[in-house]
Amino acid sequence: MNPDLELARERASVAHRILVKFKEMGLSEDKDEDLARICTDLADLWSAQISYKKLLLNLLENGDNDWELAAQCLTDIKSHVDHMSWHIGSVKGPLERLAVECYESGEIA
Numbered sequence: 001m002n003p004d005l006e007l008a009r010e011r012a013s014v015a016h017r018i019l020v021k022f023k024e025m026g027l028s029e030d031k032d033e034d035l036a037r038i039c040t041d042l043a044d045l046w047s048a049q050i051s052y053k054k055l056l057l058n059l060l061e062n063g064d065n066d067w068e069l070a071a072q073c074l075t076d077i078k079s080h081v082d083h084m085s086w087h088i089g090s091v092k093g094p095l096e097r098l099a100v101e102c103y104e105s106g107e108i109a
Contacts, residue, residue, distance in 0.1 A: 004051075007047055007050060007051070008047075010047070011043045011044065011046065011047040012043070014042070014043040014046050014047075015039040015040060015042070015043035016039075018035075018038060018039045018042060018043065019035065019036075019039045022035055022098075025105075026105075027098075027101070031097075031098065031101060033094075034093075034094035034097050034098050035094075035098065037090060037091060037094040038091060038094050038095060038098060041087040041088075041090050041091035041094075042091060044083075044087050045084055045087050045088070045091075048080055048083055048084045048087070049084070051080055052077065052080045052081070052084070055073055055076050055077050055080060056073075056077065058073050059073035059074065059077070
């Protein structure tokens with residue numbers, strides 16, 4: 001499987017845009033660890049859903065009803081689901097903490 005360099009660039013851009021957004025909003029440096037996790041995980045999830053969509057379409061467009069191709073597609077889909085699941089688990093805590101921070105900052109303003 002060849003790496004999708006354009007998708008990797010887009011993923012990095014999404015992560016950077018998340019970082020810039022919160023820094024422009026004035027998020028304090030003591031939240032940088034959570035922000036780094038959020039940037040990485042959300043950008044990876046964004047990228048993974050694009051790859052997942054392509055894999056699912058490959059399965060659905062299997063016009064020859066090739067069992068081996070179906071097995072390969074399902075194996076790849078499982079790998080992507082596992083990857084997304086890891087990022088979902090990783091980002092939950094930081095998302096909750098940053099959401100609380102945002103609510104609190106909104107009350108102060």
